[in-house]
Amino acid sequence: GNSVTQMEGPVTLSEEAFLTINCTYTATGYPSLFWYVQYPGEGLQLLLKATKADDKGSNKGFEATYRKETTSFHLEKGSVQVSDSAVYFCALSGYAAGNKLTFGGGTRVLVKP
């Protein structure tokens, strides 16, 4: 079956530091890959996505590249802000699975001023 593994948090950073959250996956076929962000007390917001190998998703300074050879979709941001403090979820979905999303465990990021 499908699965997603992401690094455990919490990750604590200073403002303007570089952020990387690792995400690897196991899936049949060619899944779409997503990063979602959840702010305290809120639902999930799509941060970025990639639908095929070598695609790069980007949004709000965050980037992730779909690497089929390493089955990875690591999230990066060059200079984080306090407002980036949130929980980040890596996820995949596959047409064969009826577009169900499989989530990683989530990584809590805390950015200190």
Add this chain to the structure above:
Amino acid sequence: GAVVSQHPSWVICKSGTSVKIECRSLDFQATTMFWYRQFPKQSLMLMATSNEGSKATYEQGVEKDKFLINHASLTLSTLTVTSAHPEDSSFYICSASEVAGGKRNEQFFGPGTRLTVL
């Protein structure tokens, strides 16, 4: 576009009562809606998938008589937690996929409903 709302945003109820949570797609038609449960500091657990006009498909271990799901229209799905107990207290999140004739579709998430059962 692609906005999903949930109502209520939070609810407190007494043990033994039933609670209904609504999920609406505001600006698109959703053939499929998903219901998730999230415990504090944990990931989302898919509870069930509902398709408009048909019965919901529940994930293994989810009691369908406990969590009643109705998807009566292309813009509304409801989750009813029947005879709620304190262990049902959780954050419930819905998502909706747009109608698009067989293509892969992104899920758009609602803001969640926090249920507290006393």
